[in-house]
Amino acid sequence: MKRYLLSALTLSLLAGVAGVAGAADVAKHAVAKSAPGGAAPVSGIAVEYVDAGVRAQDDFFNHLNGKWLAATEIPADKASWGSFAKLADDTQPQLRGIIEAAAANPNRAAGSDAQIIGDFYASYMNEQKLEQLGLAPVAPFLARVAALSDKKQIPALLATFSKMGVGAPYDFGIHQDAKDSTKYVADFAQGGLGLPDRDYYLEADKAPLRATYLSHVEKMLALGGDGNAAANAKDIVALETALAKVQWSNVENRDPVKAYNKLELAQLAALTPDHDWQPYLAEAGISGKVSYVIVSQPSYLKGFNAVLETTPLAVWKAYFQWHLLHSTAPYLSKAFVDENFAFYGTALTGVTEMRPRWKRGVGAVEAALGESVGKLYVEQYFPAERKARMEVLVKNLMVAYKQSIDKLDWMSPATKKQAQDKLSKFTTKIGYPNKWRDYSALTVAQDDLLGNVLRSRAVSHAREVDKLGKPIDRDEWGMTPQTVNAYYNPELNEIVFPASILQPPFFDANADDAVNYGAIGAVIGHEISHGFDDQGAQYDGDGNLRDWWSKADHKNFAAKTKQLVAQYNAFSPVKGHHVNGELTLGENIADNSGVAIAYKAYKLSLAGKKAPVLDGFTGEQRFYAGFAQVWRMKMREAQQLVLLKTDPHSPGQFRANGTMRNQPGFYSAFGVKQGDKMYLPPKERVIMW
Structure with missing residues (x-):
């Protein structure tokens, strides 16, 4: 029951960089602007999907993704399809290779990672045995x-x-x-x-x-x-x-x-x-x-x-x-x-x-032995330089957030001081845990699938109960490294970015800074912002549920959230069904604030220099396009109706367009003006952080 994870792309963010402040600090931490081998950087924008027949000023999501939306069919075994789903699906063959290699290892010692991974998977794939067993x-x-x-x-x-x-x-x-x-x-x-x-x-x-x-x-x-x-x-x-x-x-x-x-x-x-x-x-x-x-x-x-x-x-x-x-x-x-x-x-x-049985088998192994598989995944598929570049991006976002808090016109000085204290206590986890989970208490047999599943759940239950009366484990992760997602945990005041999300379109090692700030930078900003959304802001820097706001600040914040709720309530992905602006408020705050902070960090990283034009996009345009293409997705209507009731995230097209309409930089980057469908009058734009 991980109800304390605020996901943001489910998603979320962090870093402990108190004291860094200013354009010079960001510039010296700038992400490398050249591709490996000294090649010129690329834009990172999937220009082949741009629909020139749709104006960016009228529907940014469909402008960036229109050709993909028109040509793409949702796979028959999926409820939705897009950037997240494709990246997760692309990871499946890698995980299958790891698991099947463990199963084929001739030197598997009893209780070893190879033995429990291999035998668990074998028990899932033995359909003949399951038919024999029946009930x-x-x-x-x-x-x-x-x-x-x-x-x-x-x-x-x-x-x-x-x-x-x-x-x-x-x-x-x-x-x-x-x-x-x-x-x-x-x-x-x-x-x-x-x-x-x-x-x-x-x-x-x-x-x-x-x-x-x-x-x-x-x-x-x-x-x-x-x-x-x-x-x-x-x-x-x-x-x-x-x-x-x-x-x-x-x-x-x-x-x-x-x-x-x-x-x-x-x-x-x-x-x-x-x-x-x-x-x-x-x-x-x-x-x-x-x-x-x-x-x-x-x-x-x-x-x-x-x-x-x-x-x-x-x-x-x-x-x-x-x-x-x-x-x-x-x-x-x-x-x-x-x-x-x-x-x-x-x-x-x-x-x-x-889904094919092997994919379901991979999922079952991950559910039971996620970090054992994750350890092998990181060794094979997570280059060290990705973590290093991510650390730089996080530092830059933290600088921008620190500056942004100081400049807020709706927050009192006393509350700003508390907000800065909380920001200084953020912890960041990138890629994989410092300490891997121990599964040695689990017995796995090749011919006992349900027994393996139930024993793994019992071991997990015992691990949780064993925490009672002991110090807080601050090294623990709530997601595996191979999960395409991120999260913020208010009780630990931490932001966590698993290895699998640090790939295109979220993070492109060959691309110019702009698209990475718009994509993974906005994800980082999103997760940081969860610490200051309508839920996360109720926790202090030590993870305690405590009111550290003045009454006036509460009133000002509530006025902004009310405005944001109304904006998203108006969105309708299925005729007759609307987004629930209250249910999705925390994620909408995090999207809007995350992009705003990532944009500030990107501008600071330029240190006054002009970004190049690549693929016809200026740096500012690539930044916003990087965010919009992350949310490229299609969804079956039945699944959309389920999520409108249960999911705290808005549908992808509204995460893109709804966020852009509140960004002053978007208006200047694309020349959005009154009369355009993306236009909101300045007084109606919600700018929180």
Whole structure:
């Protein structure tokens, strides 16, 4: 339950460079302007995709990417396709080579990375064995559910489910205490739904999908041997609907203060008088390790207790049976895999073709052994010079941010001082961890796929629980090096950039500075900005949830965020469906602020010199084009509708155009004027950082 990661391209940023300030400092750290071997730098812009029939001043996203959008078909096994998806897909053969080499290694010692990686992958690829086993791998767990004779046995079962990674009415996780960042704490939050969000159970326009979901639950129960599948499926959907009715919305869950509810164990018990927490805490391994917990949504737990009390045990047993089958289906025989994909792939997201088995196998290995694979990936595919150049870019962005804070016209001097203190405490992680994760506690067998998956989840659970009472591990990463993404963690006040994102179109070692500042520079700026968005700004430099703003600053900031919410509320990627400006506010702030700061850093890096014109683009134009081409993407309508409900990021075209409309430099770079569709009057442009 990594709810504390604010992703930004999911994405985010950092660096600890207090004291650097000024154009000269940035200039001396300038990123190399020549390609390897002394070759002249290239523009880094995919000019072949530029649609001259669309004016940059009217639709910058389609101007830069129009020919790509017209010619590109989303692959049959993808819900969307674009810069992120392609880069992640290009990484798959590299990871496959690493994994298959481990499997073929004749000198694999038991417990070695090669043995656990190779055997895990072999267990996934052995489809014949999975067909022979059928339901057998999950049968012992189904039997435990069937043996329930009293609701008092449910808490211990839910703790077992937590260790297995099986969905349950509430989620459990370990992370830093948001109001005491020196301690780890146990956290409980709402959960237990089979559909993506509570609104899928409550909104009238989702009725057709609910009917398909009901049919899917029935089919899965039947595959699991349930002779009363049709009636049980109806009861399960009714139970999940009851849980959905007492859940908080995604917008409510964005408020870290509202979601911080510190409860002594006796207070936790009072919330759910019909649900004894002692068996749960004992089975989860945290008895005696905590005196209090954090409950994200106390009213939900109270509502869960009411549902628990009024719902017959037989219905709960059917519900648990369903969630077991749902969670384990990808690791069972073909019938389960196909039915799982039919709903969650095709019905929900519009994908018509399953990914090749080897790609799913690579994904399963990564989910269980991500850093073991990542260590080998970095050795083969991450040149040291990429990390060095990234460090320079981060330093330059930090200089620009420091200067920008000092020049803000809406923030008081006292709050600026606090903001500078927070900025000075940022930590940056680039490429890969300093300390690799140890997987030696995991036993992997070639012929036991589900066992391997569940044991890996149990080891991960034990690793998390073991943190309680120990110092904060500041070397830990929340993503693997091969993940095409980045993040900001407010509790550690850190920005993290995995190795895989440091490739074109985000970072082009052969390109002139401008496009890299517009692409990876804006990503860096985005992640830094998460520390100062509407959520991140509620944490101080030490990672504690603390109000360090004056009332006047809060008022000024709220006025700007209200304006930004209204802008994005007006965007509609699918007719009749709009972006939720409140849900996406944090990411929209980070996009807008990140580009603004990256632009300032780019201008400082020029040290007064004029950038060359390359491929017909000035330096300023290449900067903004670098950002817009990063968001080149197409998405299936069904998937877009899911994300509009659940994703804190705006659709790609609005991340590009929505951000550009608020950038004064964009107007001058492309001569945008009143009457152009990209134009916003100066008073309507939101400039935050």
